[in-house]
Amino acid sequence: MATSPPIAKILLLFSLHFLLCVSDNRLTPGQRMPSNETLTSDVFVLGFFSPRSSGGDLYLGIWYNISQRTVIWVANRESPVTGQPATLLFSVDDRSLRVVGSRGSNFTFWSANPLGAATEAVLLKNGNLVVRDGNGSVLWQSFDHPTDTFLPGMIFRYAYHDRSPNRLTSWKAADDPSPGSFTFGFDSTATLQFMTWRGSEIYYRTSVWSGDAFGSWHTPSSNANFVIYFTVLEDEDGFNFTINVSDSSPYIRYTLNPSGQLQLLGWDSTWKLWQTFVSVPYGCQVYGSCGQFASCNVNGTVPACKCLEGFEPRSQTAWSGGDHSGGCSRTSALRCGEADGFLRVAGMKLPDQFVRVRNKNMSECRSECLTNCSCQAFAYADLNMANAIAPRCLVWTGSFVDAEMITGGEDLYLKIMNFNSGASSGKSRRRKILLLVLSISAAASALACALAAWKFDEQIKGVFRQTKSEELVRDSSLIQEFLNNFSGANEVAIGEAADQAPQLPLINFESLVLATDNFSVSNKLGQGGFGIVYKGVLHGGQEIALKRLIRGSGQGLVEFKNEINLIARLQHRNLVRLLGYCIHGEEKLLAYEYMANKSLDFFLFDPVQKVKLDWGKRFNVIKGIARALVYLHQDSRLRIVHRDLKVSNILLDKDMNPKISDFGMARIFRGNQNEANTKRVVGTYGYMSPEYAMQGLFSMKSDVYSFGVLLLEIVSGLQNSSFHLSLDFTHLLPYAWQLWNEGNAKDFIDPSSNTQSCYLDEALRSIHVGLLCVQDNPSDRPTMSSIVFMLDNEIAISRTPKKPIFTIQRNDPSVENLETYSPNNMTITTVEGR
Numbered sequence: 001m002a003t004s005p006p007i008a009k010i011l012l013l014f015s016l017h018f019l020l021c022v023s024d025n026r027l028t029p030g031q032r033m034p035s036n037e038t039l040t041s042d043v044f045v046l047g048f049f050s051p052r053s054s055g056g057d058l059y060l061g062i063w064y065n066i067s068q069r070t071v072i073w074v075a076n077r078e079s080p081v082t083g084q085p086a087t088l089l090f091s092v093d094d095r096s097l098r099v100v101g102s103r104g105s106n107f108t109f110w111s112a113n114p115l116g117a118a119t120e121a122v123l124l125k126n127g128n129l130v131v132r133d134g135n136g137s138v139l140w141q142s143f144d145h146p147t148d149t150f151l152p153g154m155i156f157r158y159a160y161h162d163r164s165p166n167r168l169t170s171w172k173a174a175d176d177p178s179p180g181s182f183t184f185g186f187d188s189t190a191t192l193q194f195m196t197w198r199g200s201e202i203y204y205r206t207s208v209w210s211g212d213a214f215g216s217w218h219t220p221s222s223n224a225n226f227v228i229y230f231t232v233l234e235d236e237d238g239f240n241f242t243i244n245v246s247d248s249s250p251y252i253r254y255t256l257n258p259s260g261q262l263q264l265l266g267w268d269s270t271w272k273l274w275q276t277f278v279s280v281p282y283g284c285q286v287y288g289s290c291g292q293f294a295s296c297n298v299n300g301t302v303p304a305c306k307c308l309e310g311f312e313p314r315s316q317t318a319w320s321g322g323d324h325s326g327g328c329s330r331t332s333a334l335r336c337g338e339a340d341g342f343l344r345v346a347g348m349k350l351p352d353q354f355v356r357v358r359n360k361n362m363s364e365c366r367s368e369c370l371t372n373c374s375c376q377a378f379a380y381a382d383l384n385m386a387n388a389i390a391p392r393c394l395v396w397t398g399s400f401v402d403a404e405m406i407t408g409g410e411d412l413y414l415k416i417m418n419f420n421s422g423a424s425s426g427k428s429r430r431r432k433i434l435l436l437v438l439s440i441s442a443a444a445s446a447l448a449c450a451l452a453a454w455k456f457d458e459q460i461k462g463v464f465r466q467t468k469s470e471e472l473v474r475d476s477s478l479i480q481e482f483l484n485n486f487s488g489a490n491e492v493a494i495g496e497a498a499d500q501a502p503q504l505p506l507i508n509f510e511s512l513v514l515a516t517d518n519f520s521v522s523n524k525l526g527q528g529g530f531g532i533v534y535k536g537v538l539h540g541g542q543e544i545a546l547k548r549l550i551r552g553s554g555q556g557l558v559e560f561k562n563e564i565n566l567i568a569r570l571q572h573r574n575l576v577r578l579l580g581y582c583i584h585g586e587e588k589l590l591a592y593e594y595m596a597n598k599s600l601d602f603f604l605f606d607p608v609q610k611v612k613l614d615w616g617k618r619f620n621v622i623k624g625i626a627r628a629l630v631y632l633h634q635d636s637r638l639r640i641v642h643r644d645l646k647v648s649n650i651l652l653d654k655d656m657n658p659k660i661s662d663f664g665m666a667r668i669f670r671g672n673q674n675e676a677n678t679k680r681v682v683g684t685y686g687y688m689s690p691e692y693a694m695q696g697l698f699s700m701k702s703d704v705y706s707f708g709v710l711l712l713e714i715v716s717g718l719q720n721s722s723f724h725l726s727l728d729f730t731h732l733l734p735y736a737w738q739l740w741n742e743g744n745a746k747d748f749i750d751p752s753s754n755t756q757s758c759y760l761d762e763a764l765r766s767i768h769v770g771l772l773c774v775q776d777n778p779s780d781r782p783t784m785s786s787i788v789f790m791l792d793n794e795i796a797i798s799r800t801p802k803k804p805i806f807t808i809q810r811n812d813p814s815v816e817n818l819e820t821y822s823p824n825n826m827t828i829t830t831v832e833g834r
């Protein structure tokens with residue numbers, strides 16, 4: 001006993017002198033970790049980081065040590081250490097973990113609870129920082145205090161008595177870890193579902209828990225599947241939700257991003273980027289968007305609200321005008337107790353505002369609803385949980401919201417007036433039939449649950465899959481055939497100019513590897529829905545922008561072929577020039593002329609960069625795009641509809657001259673053809689004309705519409721797809737129209753464009769033209785050549801634009817980092833039913 005203090009002292013001194021090795025994954029009491037050192041465990045690193053490239057603020061965090069630092073946990077997110085070195089200290093006195101400033105000042109920026117018996121703090125292989133006692137019991141762990149990320153191995157604990165269960169809280173912005181406005185966690189009233197909140201308002205709701213589940217996803221670059229298992233364990237006090245992944249899985253994480261999107265991301269080690277597998281909400285998936293008794297369907301061309309069967313819009317005018325807030329009501333009232341029956345609506349994400357009735361089996365659940373006059377619907381499932389099977393009877397006794405049509409959804413039994421109810425004689429027989437139907441479907445739904453179960457936004461997953469795998473080129477012989485077709489005399493005839501296709505150079509893959517430093521991250525310029533764009537320098541010194549198409553991305557062989565064939569033939573100073581292409585195994589690459597100033601969105605929507613776009617430059621951009629479109633629509637030997645005009649497809653050269661890029665979606669019209677119908681609607685929400693979005697009809701006039709949106713964005717510096725200006729206007733177009741109509745169009749002009757009064761007329765004229773372009777009726781829209789005329793000449797425009805009514809419901813802006821696929825600005829490709 002007498003010798004022990006000196007030993008302790010020696011140990012202490014020892015540990016104070018020999019702080020850490022880089023490979024260490026643990027701290028012991030008395031040890032410090034300064035900001036230039038880290039703990040490492042497998043792929044995870046614990047250390048100090050500064051989210052802004054300018055440095056300055058230091059946060060203690062845990063991140064993936066991969067080519068793209070991805071932070072999964074932040075300790076002192078509310079109090080960064082500024083202007084001094086930071087240290088993580090494992091206090092000898094109270095055994096707490098503390099983030100302190102430089103030595104000498106012991107202000108604590110963050111601390112984990114005092115932990116009397118703690119003997120070590122260890123970073124585990126799964127990214128969890130745990131503080132343990134000598135017996136290995138966990139006293140504190142970072143997994144209990146999540147930031148914005150949920151990882152395999154983490155537990156979302158819901159305890160019935162705990163009023164403040166864990167939630168994920170978004171970062172404020174991609175470079176600001178302080179708590180943002182979105183949170184995600186268990187819905188504490190219903191407990192069977194998760195919610196995303198924006199402040200205190202519900203922003204998104206997951207499906208109702210219907211049993212343990214798994215989901216399988218596909219990684220395009222490695223052409224492999226992996227599985228995520230969702231597990232719930234229930235005990236007397238509450239339950240735990242966890243996920244684990246199959247062995248073949250990439251690193252995966254659920255992250256609530258700063259714009260409120262809950263995303264499932266997987267690390268693609270081939271492409272060195274995070275693939276987004278799920279990103280919700282989307283369109284009318286935003287909570288309650290469709291109003292009462294309606295369901296959202298994002299499977300189709302455009303997200304759409306639909307009244308449930310037996311219901312109709314409360315206000316037909318508002319509904320068809322795109323305002324669904326009024327919801328739907330019954331076409332004929334229920335006559336309680338007399339002739340009610342149930343209509344089974346399959347494939348539903350069950351609506352919210354249910355009551356869970358405990359301990360009822362299927363038939364009891366049904367009669368619970370049948371005998372209660374205020375009951376509108378019920379749903380039943382056997383909750384198949386890791387440690388139990390429990391019945392889950394849900395009834396809806398008032399109005400309800402937030403239903404959705406999803407693939408693999410559940411059955412909702414809607415109470416309706418019984419069909420054929422005139423015949424009283426049929427009553428008992430009808431009962432039998434109904435019961436039979438009920439029990440069969442119950443069995444079927446139980447099976448479906450067991451298989452597909454927690455439809456954690458199954459159909460978004462589906463949409464993604466569909467998008468990515470469509471026209472996926474599996475068969476290399478197809479590529480070979482295409483190449484033969486392409487280079488041989490047997491030209492793939494597109495349009496009338498097939499005879500004189502220029503010989504586009506085929507660049508060999510190795511020289512592209514050299515040019516881009518083996519596609520190094522530092523050469524990356526950006527990323528679109530179809531691939532990553534790298535800067536490259538060819539052997540002779542020529543700079544190129546190289547688009548490397550993602551295998552299995554929407555741009556399959558068809559688009560690739562299209563793009564090569566088209567661009568090779570087009571020559572206009574406002575169209576980006578294709579210099580060559582490469583096909584190597586499954587790699588497909590396109591080399592373009594390099595554009596020193598990236599794309600228009602880089603400037604237009606960036607508060608700092610946008611001032612570089614003064615009015616003169618903006619007007620030059622507008623006119624350049626317009627001229628290129630005239631060329632595409634009528635002056636080239638082909639007649640081409642671009643179909644995907646948007647700010648990010650307008651590239652800028654070193655003198656800020658615009659060039660239209662991305663012809664993957666373009667289509668050629670022959671002869672007198674003026675309009676076409678497509679089974680595949682492609683384009684970007686926010687830029688799609690109504691007739692195209694709704695009916696798949698495209699024409700030059702759909703490009704005119706997109707041009708109008710683009711023009712209004714350029715003038716205002718506002719983004720149509722993320723428009724949050726005022727409560728009265730959810731979209732840019734009605735806002736522009738209103739200002740114009742009231743004679744206040746001047747207010748629409750971006751102050752950053754520094755439009756002097758002498759140019760005001762040009763700006764106002766542009767707004768006028770823009771509004772003519774975005775009219776709902778295609779025949780009201782001017783042609784591109786008359787647009788060029790109107791922009792170039794200072795004569796009064798006599799036509800008055802009609803108010804644009806049509807808007808596609810869109811969601812939030814993407815403030816997220818550049819590296820993920822954002823469905824918000826991603827090009828949408830969907831297949832329409834035949």
Ligand SMILES: *[C@@H]1O[C@H](CO)[C@@H](O)[C@H](O)[C@H]1NC(C)=O
Pocket residue numbers: 034036037
């Ligand atoms: C961290 O910085 C301190 C002094 O600032 C230095 O003594 C130490 O060697 C550095 N550690 C590493 C791993 O660079």
Ligand SMILES: *[C@@H]1O[C@H](CO)[C@@H](O)[C@H](O)[C@H]1NC(C)=O
Pocket residue numbers: 038040045065
């Ligand atoms: C991160 O990983 C790289 C290579 O995988 C390794 O060299 C480096 O030391 C790691 N960094 C840390 C802080 O562990």
Ligand SMILES: *[C@@H]1O[C@H](CO)[C@@H](O)[C@H](O)[C@H]1NC(C)=O
Pocket residue numbers: 104105106107
């Ligand atoms: C450390 O904190 C204690 C009390 O919290 C204070 O008395 C002491 O002066 C501080 N030491 C330094 C070096 O700032």
Ligand SMILES: *[C@@H]1O[C@H](CO)[C@@H](O)[C@H](O)[C@H]1NC(C)=O
Pocket residue numbers: 117133134135
């Ligand atoms: C370790 O466990 C033993 C027996 O359960 C207990 O007596 C002892 O206090 C524990 N030690 C610590 C540091 O918790």
Ligand SMILES: *[C@@H]1O[C@H](CO)[C@@H](O)[C@H](O)[C@H]1NC(C)=O
Pocket residue numbers: 155157233234235239240
């Ligand atoms: C749930 O997780 C907690 C720790 O967060 C654990 O103590 C508890 O035993 C778990 N319950 C079940 C049923 O697994």
Ligand SMILES: *[C@@H]1O[C@H](CO)[C@@H](O)[C@H](O)[C@H]1NC(C)=O
Pocket residue numbers: 229231244245246247386
């Ligand atoms: C994942 O969880 C499932 C269900 O709980 C279990 O069957 C499976 O063995 C687990 N897999 C791994 C890799 O832990």
Ligand SMILES: *[C@@H]1O[C@H](CO)[C@@H](O)[C@H](O)[C@H]1NC(C)=O
Pocket residue numbers: 361362363364
């Ligand atoms: C449901 O429960 C009731 C009463 O407990 C029972 O009579 C009935 O057989 C059960 N039905 C089924 C399908 O289990």
Ligand SMILES: *[C@@H]1O[C@H](CO)[C@@H](O)[C@H](O)[C@H]1NC(C)=O
Pocket residue numbers: 355371372373374375397
């Ligand atoms: C019907 O359900 C509501 C809501 O659960 C409940 O308040 C009411 O008492 C029920 N009525 C009857 C007659 O059971």
Ligand SMILES: *[C@@H]1O[C@H](CO)[C@@H](O)[C@H](O)[C@H]1NC(C)=O
Pocket residue numbers: 299300347405406407408459831832833
């Ligand atoms: C979604 O669309 C696909 C293809 O058009 C169709 O097969 C599927 O049934 C649809 N799913 C839902 C829930 O409507």
Ligand SMILES: *[C@@H]1O[C@H](CO)[C@@H](O)[C@H](O)[C@H]1NC(C)=O
Pocket residue numbers: 478479481482485490492
């Ligand atoms: C190659 O050309 C033939 C004949 O024109 C056509 O049928 C086939 O679809 C083409 N193949 C590809 C991959 O373009």
Ligand SMILES: *[C@@H]1O[C@H](CO)[C@@H](O)[C@H](O)[C@H]1NC(C)=O
Pocket residue numbers: 513518
């Ligand atoms: C390029 O990188 C890939 C994977 O990152 C690697 O397999 C390949 O060997 C590298 N090639 C060269 C020439 O460095």
Ligand SMILES: *[C@@H]1O[C@H](CO)[C@@H](O)[C@H](O)[C@H]1NC(C)=O
Pocket residue numbers: 526527528529601648814815816817818820821822825826
């Ligand atoms: C989406 O927009 C963000 C911000 O505007 C941008 O950083 C990102 O590259 C865009 N992604 C795609 C797929 O266009």
